Amino acid sequence: MPTVTAIRHVAFEDLGTLEDIFAARGWTWRYVEAGTVDWAGLNPLADDLVVVLGGPVAVYDGADYPFIARELDFLRERLAKKRPTLGLCLGAQMIAAALGARVYPGPVKEIGWSPLQIVGLGQTSPVKHLSAENSFMFHWHGDTFDLPDDAVLLASTEGCAHQAFIWNDVVLAFQCHPEVRARDLEKWFIGHAAELNATPGVNAKLLRADTQRYGAALEKQARLCFEAWLDTLKL
Numbered sequence: 001m002p003t004v005t006a007i008r009h010v011a012f013e014d015l016g017t018l019e020d021i022f023a024a025r026g027w028t029w030r031y032v033e034a035g036t037v038d039w040a041g042l043n044p045l046a047d048d049l050v051v052v053l054g055g056p057v058a059v060y061d062g063a064d065y066p067f068i069a070r071e072l073d074f075l076r077e078r079l080a081k082k083r084p085t086l087g088l089c090l091g092a093q094m095i096a097a098a099l100g101a102r103v104y105p106g107p108v109k110e111i112g113w114s115p116l117q118i119v120g121l122g123q124t125s126p127v128k129h130l131s132a133e134n135s136f137m138f139h140w141h142g143d144t145f146d147l148p149d150d151a152v153l154l155a156s157t158e159g160c161a162h163q164a165f166i167w168n169d170v171v172l173a174f175q176c177h178p179e180v181r182a183r184d185l186e187k188w189f190i191g192h193a194a195e196l197n198a199t200p201g202v203n204a205k206l207l208r209a210d211t212q213r214y215g216a217a218l219e220k221q222a223r224l225c226f227e228a229w230l231d232t233l234k235l
Contacts, residue, residue, distance in 0.1 A: 002048035002235040004029035007071065009055025009090060012187035016179035017222050018051065021230070039070035044078040048235045052091030054177065056192065058143055059093045059103040072098050084170045084233050089141055092165075092173035099148035099167065106144035108159040111195075111202045113138055113210040116163055116176065122154030126228035127164050130155065130178055135217040136210075137163075138177045140188070145175075172229055178222040182215025 004022060006015050008031045015022070015029070022029045032042065034055070044050075052075070062068040075098035078085060087095040093103045115132030122128060130137060137157075144160050147153055148167060155164035155174075163175045180188075189196065189204040196204055 001025075002027045003046075004049045004051060005042075005047045006031050006051040006053055007034050007091070008032065008053050009034045009057065010191065012184070012191045013054040013089075014184070015051060015053070016177075016181045016184060017219050018179050018226060021223060021226055025230075034071055035065070035067050037067075039067070039074060042074060044074045045081055045083055049084045049086065049230075049233070050075075050078060052085065052087045052094050054089030054091060054140070056195070057090065059090070059097045068094075079167075079171065082168050082170050084235070085172075086229075087171075087173035088179055089175060089177055092175050093143055093145050095167075095171060095173045096145035096148050096151075099151070101146040101148040101151075103143055103145045106142060106160055109142040109199060110139035110157065110159050110176075111141075111199060112207055113214045114157060116155045116157060118155050119153060121152055121166075122164065125154055125166065126172075126225045126232070127154040129221045129224040129228065130164075130218075135221040136214040138180050138185075138211075138214075138218060139175075140177060140192070141175055170233065178218065178225060180215075181219055182211050185211050185215070 004027055057065050075094055079098055097103050113136045116130050116137045118128055118131045145162060147162055151165040151167045153165050157163055160175055166172050189207060
């Protein structure tokens with residue numbers, strides 16, 4: 001059966017609905033903690049799929065968080081061999097950087113629920129399941145990235161042009177968070193309380209209400225998206 005390694009940066013930003021999908025498929029998955037794992041002991045090519053999860057640090061924070069350089073080296077080696085990889089938020093930024101693209105503060109901070117605009121080839125890709133007609137998307141980011149060479153843009157929002165891309169058919173990256181389960185987001189509201197308190201126009205009460213409104217639909221549509229993409233990998 002296929003094996004999956006999930007690179008986790010904070011405990012509460014986990015695989016979400018992907019855990020349910022892997023369990024249903026009988027796949028084996030494990031978490032490695034980015035800040036404390038022995039990167040020298042990890043083989044970037046060992047697993048059938050690597051998922052790079054979100055977190056509150058930035059790709060350009062390497063001076064304060066030395067693990068970032070080692071994580072990027074891990075991803076560069078994996079991507080050089082075109083091995084299946086999925087990135088979510090910080091994970092997408094890490095993949096973009098490993099592919100040589102610039103990561104930097106975005107024009108706006110996106111926190112909360114708003115729809116995706118599916119663009120170009122996204123309309124016939126698995127990402128089509130995440131269209132505004134089907135569900136709202138959950139966002140939590142302040143950074144963005146340039147589109148890597150040979151990447152194909154699949155989705156955007158008004159505040160962030162590069163929300164999803166695919167690269168060489170085996171790498172899928174989301175700036176947003178299609179993986180979240182509604183029941184888990186209270187942990188996010190607690191864990192990111194300082195950022196919420198410092199961000200005008202958003203608060204836990206508002207996010208909680210919107211999660212009740214939009215969470216179930218996103219879980220359903222994200223499962224369709226992820227299942228369709230995983231099927232293309234033929235693992």
